[in-house]
Amino acid sequence: MRTHTEILGERFTAVDFSETAFYGLPCIYLMAHQDDEAICIHYAGQTGKLSRRYAAHHQLAAARALGATHALIVVAHDAGDRRAFETLLRWWFQPPLNLEPTPTHLQAWRAAMRLGKDEAGRLARQAHLDDARKLLPAWTSRPRAPHG
DSSP states (O other): OOOEEEETTEEEEEEEGGGGGGOOSOEEEEEEEEOSSSEEEEEEEEESOHHHHHTTOTTHHHHHHTTOOEEEEEEOOOHHHHHHHHHHHHHHHOOTTOOSOOOOHHHHHHHHHHHTOHHHHHHHHHHHHHHHHHHSOGGGGSOOOOOO
């Protein structure tokens, strides 16, 4: 299995779970499977060395139970970039097996800005502003007249 797919502007390579032991690279990875219409993402993560991470991954059995058949990987040498991209992917896909809370819109925006993912950043910023507007008290939307 050597297929590629583009996700958020990056070219991910599909790797069978059994082959992850041969990739001693720092990367971002997704546990996934292809259904009739789309790729289903079950888990998003990042690691300094894929071969070591997959050897006993805490969510591998659960991902397989949900139908995951392979990892989608993209090499990323910078640890900060890996963490930022993982944050953005967890916000974007909200994978069911990630135990951490889904990142906030603002966290996703910061991650997108670090990575130069302008469109994802714009969407995260807008989602943040939309939520923020809903939280404002009613009086903040009324025009204010100057006191005189």
